[in-house]
Amino acid sequence: MEAVLTEAVGLLDEAGEPALTFRALAARLGGGVASIYWYVQSKDELLDRAADHVMATVLADTERFVTDPDPIDAIRGIGVTLYDAAVDRPWLGNYFMRNTGQQPNSLRLYERIGGQVLRLELTPRQSFHAASAVVGFVVGLAADMGQEPPAEVLSGEVDRDEFMNRIVQQWRDLDPADYPFLHTIIDEFVVHQDTDQFRAGFDLLLDGLRRQAAGRSS
Template sequence: MAEQGTESTGRARQPRTRTRASHSLDSVLAGAVEILDESGVQGLTIRALAARLGGGVASVYWYVSGRDELLDLAADSVLGGIFEQIADVGSDDAIDDLRTIAIAMFDTIVDRPWLGAYVLRDTELQIHSLQLYERIGEEVMRLGLTPRQVFHATSAVVGFVIGTAADLGQEPPAVVVSGEVTREQYLAKITGEWRALDATAYPFIHHIVDEFERHSDREQFAAGLDLLLAGLRLKAEAGSAEPLG
C-alpha cells in the first residue's frame, strides 16, 4: 500500500524574505482552512490570513509563494485527514475497500464547497492528494485488470467522488443561506414547480419528483457509487479481455 502518513503537506521551504517566520506551516494551513470554511475562496487572501495569525504578510510568504500555492496546500492538508479514517481499511474484497475509501473522500469534500476545485490540482505540491490517488489505484489493481483498464476505472471512481461531492456541496441558494426559507421549504417550492410541468413533455421529472422531494444527498451519492462499483466488479469477474468503458 502507499504510504499513509499524515505528515504536513508540502516540501521544505526556504526563507523568501529576511523577516523571521513567526508561525509554522501547520498553523498557516490551519488558518487558511478556517477562512476557507467560513468565507470561501473569495475570503482567503494573504493579508487576511496574516491578520488572523497575528503577524505580517511576510511571515505567510515564508511558507508559500502566493495565494494559489496556499490554496493547493490548504486543500491537501484537509485531504490528509482521510488517511486517519481509512487506516484500518484492508479486507479481502477490493471493491468493499474502494467503497469505504470513496465514502470517506466524499464526506471530507462535500461539507466544504471550496475544496472540490483544488483536489489533485498540483500533485507536485499535494502529496496527500497523490497518495490518495495511489491508494485508490492500488485497490483497483487488485482486480486483475490491464493497466489501461486500471487507469480508466480509477479515474472513474475519483471523478465520480470529486464531481458529485463538489456538485452536492455547492453553497445553498441565497434565500436558504439568509434563513428566509429552510432547505425543506426551498425543495418543496421546486417540487411544486416540477409537478406543475406538463407530464407529456417531462415524463422523467414526473417519474422521480417524489423521490427528489425526500432524497438524501449522501444516499444519492452512495447509490451512484454502488452502481459504478457493481459494474467494476462485473468487469473484474469477466476478466480483462474486453475494454473497460
C-alpha cells in the same frame, strides 16, 4: 507551516475561497502579511497546500481499508471517507490533485485507490479509467452536493424547505407527457437524502467495476 495551513482551511471552510486572503490569514495568525510568504509564494500555492492538508486526515482515516479482503469494499470505504471530507468543503474539489508536486497526500490517496484497483487484475487502461472514475465521481458529486444554497436561502428570505417545496411544485405543474421522468421520480426526490443518493450512485459504479473484473477472470 502546520498553523498556516490549519488556519487557511478554517477560513476556506467558513466562507470559501474569497475569504482566503493573505491579510485575513495573517490576522488569524497574529502576524504580518509578509510572514506568510516565508511559507508559500502565492495564493494558488496556498490553496493547493490547504487541500492537501485536508487530504492528510483522509489518508489517515482510510488506512484501515487497505487490507480489506475485498478490493471493491476497500474502494467503497475509501470513497465514502473522501466524500464525507469533501461534501462540506465545496472549495476542495477545485484543488484536489491540481498540483501533485505540492500535494503528496493527495497523490498517496490516489495511489491508495489505485492499489485496490490493481488487485482486480484489469488492463492498465481499464485500471486508469477505473481509478479516474472513482475519484471523479466522489469529488465531483461532493462538490455538487456541497455548493452554496441560492441567494434567497442564504439571505433568509426563504428557508431551505420552502425553497425546495417551490421547486417540487414547479415540477408537478409540468405536463407529464413532456416530462414523464420527472413525474416518475418526484416523490422520491421530495424525501431523498444527499448521502443516500451518493451511496446509490457509487454502488452502481462499483458494481460495474466488479463485473468488469469478473469478465477479465472468466
